[in-house]
Amino acid sequence: MNSPRATVSKILTYSIVDGPGNRLVIFLQGCNFNCTACHNPHTIGECNHCGDCVPACHADALSLVDGRIVFNPLTCDQCDDCLAVCPINANPMVRDYDVADILELARRHRPFLTGVTVSGGEPTRQLGFVVALFEAIKADEELAGLDCFIDSNGHLGASGWDSLLPVTDGVMLDIKSFDDAVHRELTGKENLKSLRSARLIHEAGKLYELRFLLVPGVTDSDDELDGLVDFMKDLGGDVRVKLNAFQHHGVRPKALEWEKMSKAGVDKAAARLREAGIPNVVTPAVYL
Numbered sequence: 001m002n003s004p005r006a007t008v009s010k011i012l013t014y015s016i017v018d019g020p021g022n023r024l025v026i027f028l029q030g031c032n033f034n035c036t037a038c039h040n041p042h043t044i045g046e047c048n049h050c051g052d053c054v055p056a057c058h059a060d061a062l063s064l065v066d067g068r069i070v071f072n073p074l075t076c077d078q079c080d081d082c083l084a085v086c087p088i089n090a091n092p093m094v095r096d097y098d099v100a101d102i103l104e105l106a107r108r109h110r111p112f113l114t115g116v117t118v119s120g121g122e123p124t125r126q127l128g129f130v131v132a133l134f135e136a137i138k139a140d141e142e143l144a145g146l147d148c149f150i151d152s153n154g155h156l157g158a159s160g161w162d163s164l165l166p167v168t169d170g171v172m173l174d175i176k177s178f179d180d181a182v183h184r185e186l187t188g189k190e191n192l193k194s195l196r197s198a199r200l201i202h203e204a205g206k207l208y209e210l211r212f213l214l215v216p217g218v219t220d221s222d223d224e225l226d227g228l229v230d231f232m233k234d235l236g237g238d239v240r241v242k243l244n245a246f247q248h249h250g251v252r253p254k255a256l257e258w259e260k261m262s263k264a265g266v267d268k269a270a271a272r273l274r275e276a277g278i279p280n281v282v283t284p285a286v287y288l
């Protein structure tokens with residue numbers, strides 16, 4: 001049987017910010033949200049081979065061959081000019097990997113790893129690959145000790161989680177807003193599926209962390225924070241919640257009009273949560 005393949009935007013062989021311990025992180029291309037605040041907007045779209053980015057490359061690393069974009073990593077100097085011109089927030093430098101490729105990479109770095117995280121984009125868009133990868137890790141004698149996490153926006157239905165959760169050790173789930181109208185404005189999609197997913201993952205004992213991005217004047221209102229408190233209490237209050245601070249790095253022009261979130265603003269929100277009876281609140285180590 002062929003090993004399932006995925007379109008990969010980037011791989012980190014060592015990360016301490018994408019789950020517990022030291023992790024191999026695979027960023028999959030493509031997202032079902034279109035978040036204004038996205039720090040990696042070039043992971044959202046899927047390339048349609050229009051060729052618009054070819055002339056933008058000063059290093060001749062891109063060409064169109066038989067109507068498809070071809071990337072030459074040997075001449076690319078990672079200037080990212082191609083990302084800036086893509087009209088659909090895609091990335092011509094993506095690469096296809098199969099499960100066997102990732103297993104090989106994990107084996108090479110095994111002595112330094114605690115686990116594997118699949119992020120994005122939205123990893124559940126390439127669900128078959130993620131399930132096959134996690135199954136393969138758990139069946140592999142050398143890799144079975146690695147825990148398997150995903151970093152998701154939660155816009156996946158119950159049947160998708162049914163296939164994913166049995167082979168997943170932990171989920172880091174983003175909730176963008178507790179107000180559905182704000183959520184639609186920020187992401188282009190309703191928040192109902194993400195909230196349902198959080199409950200379902202928590203019931204399965206796999207919700208490692210709920211993440212909430214604080215944007216001044218957009219998601220840091222008392223109503224939003226009260227929505228977060230109510231939701232956490234509904235889950236049982238024991239879940240770890242990570243408050244992230246909106247910054248300008250990598251975002252699109254509309255989000256540059258928003259203020260950056262300060263440490264003082266995050267600390268104030270964290271204090272409000274703790275006073276309301278949410279004990280397990282994590283705040284950023286750095287503000288960049």
Ligand code: SF4
Pocket residue numbers: 046047048049050051052053054069085086087088089090091092
């Ligand atoms: S990455 Fe964007 S600009 Fe380049 S070929 Fe694909 S869709 Fe066109």
Ligand code: SF4
Pocket residue numbers: 056057058059060061062075076077078079080081082083093
């Ligand atoms: S990042 Fe893009 S534009 Fe820059 S050298 Fe590489 S392929 Fe070319």
